[in-house]
Amino acid sequence: MIIPAYNSMPELTACVTSAMEQTLGLDKIEIIAIDDGSTDGTGAELDRLARACPALRVVHQANSGGAGGPRNTGLDLATGDYVFFLDSDDYLGPDALRRMVAMADENGTDVVLGKMVSVGGRAVPTAAFRHNQPRTDVFSSDAYRTLGCWKLFRRSLIERLHLRFPPYRNCEDKPFTAAAYLNADGISVVADYDCYYVRNRRSGENLTLTAAALTHRMDGTRLCFQTVARYVEPGPRRDRIMRRHVEWELCGPLRALLPQENEQQARERFYPEFRSWALSYVTDGVFQQLSPPDRLLIHLLRADRYDDVMAVARNRKEDAGRGYLVDKGRVYWCHPYFRDPAKAVPDVCFDATDRLPVRTELAEAAWHGDGGVLRLSGHAYIEHVATAEPDTQLIVRRRGLAHPDIRLPVTARTRADLPGEGRYARAGFEVDVDLRTVAGGQPLGLGVWDLVLDVRAQGVSRTVRLRRTATGGDGSGTAPPERALGGRAAGQGQVLVRPFFTPHGGFSLHVRQAESALGRACRVTRTAWDPTARGQLIVSGFLTGQATSRPGAMTLRAEDTSGSVYEVPVRCSPDEDRDRILFTARLPVRRLRPGQWTIALRRQNEQAAVPPLDAVTGTHWFRARRLGRPYYATPLTRGREEVLVLRVAPVRLGAALRRRLGPRAVRRERRSHR
Structure with a gap:
């Protein structure tokens, strides 16, 4: 940990103490504090703290004019696997380093963002910390919104890029963090713990304030x-x-x-x-x-x-x-x-x-009658656009898998309680969604479906999630109960629909098949890629209960979004030590055409989902008949439905080359061919 300090009293003591009291343990931490020519007793306080803490190393140097110089001194001395920059105005939560290091170790990431907390009103970024992110990047997250260097960096990344802070009084950390982000092998976010507390000095001498011109x-x-x-x-x-x-x-x-x-x-x-x-x-x-x-x-x-x-x-x-x-x-x-x-x-x-902001609120979501009709009502309007000619539609949209949007007209209702002096009087809406016939006369397919509003008025259209601003955390106790809609086809059992709210208030539907006799008896214990045959998926587990006396012929089934099916037989054998039947199947995923494939076990008319166990990551192989082109398979997430879905697709050679060589190497390669 590197702490640059210049005239940092009295905040310095709490800052360094928070580093010394980390649950990670002082035997795993080196604290390097650099007194950058202080004149207020900062150097003496650091020396006092160091006498009681062998892990604290203090360096005294002439004033460099900014935080970059002492941080560079710390980098030159650091020997650990990770580097964390802690400003002397701020302090850490006790378990911050342990959580961030664990996140980096478990996911192999080069940069970890710990949740930032404001003390005394100083502004902090919030968008990046909505939820934990084990592994992401700057193109698919909000990590790039925070370019301060108060993060955990893998030191090998810093040294590989020869990164050091430029000698500027302000904005010196943004290029450093940007370079690390853009070259990192993954970024993690710890959002469920208050890691880093940001505050202004009592003296008002923060560099961001004194060097703002x-x-x-x-x-x-x-x-x-x-x-x-x-x-x-x-x-x-x-x-x-x-x-x-x-x-x-x-x-x-x-x-x-x-x-x-x-x-x-x-x-x-x-x-x-x-x-x-x-x-x-x-x-x-x-x-x-x-x-x-x-x-x-x-x-x-x-x-x-x-x-x-x-x-x-x-x-x-x-x-x-x-x-x-x-x-x-x-x-x-x-x-x-x-x-x-x-x-x-x-x-x-x-x-x-x-x-323009879109204001929506789902006021009511409830089952109507004894069937599968879900009644939704609330309001929706685009700010600054009067609702004199509302034409809003409800969209039912499949999450994760390609499927045409289902659009339903809503009935406009008059609302007198909205702001705008009557401008949004026709912003109320009501719609009945019959889940048994909503998909062109058919029920919704299995999976998670998000509900979206296409808010329209005066020819202006904006599409936003249908949401409730106040829910019970994960939506429990606020959404309608799960309801059975009947069978999809003979022998396939009931279909269940469970409405729920996401952590951010979005309204969604989880459509699933009620567990069959096979599902109750089947336990999948392993899903893994065969180490001896690239692109071959191994699924194994056991059957219990009555299924052991009549296991029947089972298959491992892959079905894509167009309805194409590929099946392989499942081999069963008795477990001599227990009253159960063991099974194993090998699915040659390399034979599947590009698409999104759902994996399940099947016996006669019964089906049991194969769960996305943690052991399954991505894999790739080469297809000789396609001129040796590489293909890959990677698992997809499907919200709350516990079923393994694999995306099969050809590798984009340009993207793969950039990931392997890095941006600078790719540019050198391009220049060599000009």
């Missing part, structure tokens, strides 16, 4: 853009990452800080660099993802309209409340430049249609 930010921002361009190839993935820097490091400071500079500095020093970033890094893909205020700034920067940029920045608060105009199914921000012939700014710069 543009002169302290520009170098770090420039390096952020350069880091992303260095490690991520152009395309949608780079656009996703660049958007964060355009919003937070370009548009935010330009709007809030540039007008505070004197005219010469603003025009000659800072504005040209802001403009160069807009020209170099804001692609059309990034531009489309921005909010209207940011799009307007980027357009004016690209057009080199300095006076308009400054006017827009200075008037940002007044212009934010100017309202919206609905025109031909689009919603536009009524900024003074909107459709002003003298300004000639394209409408796209003001288009807010996809950015």
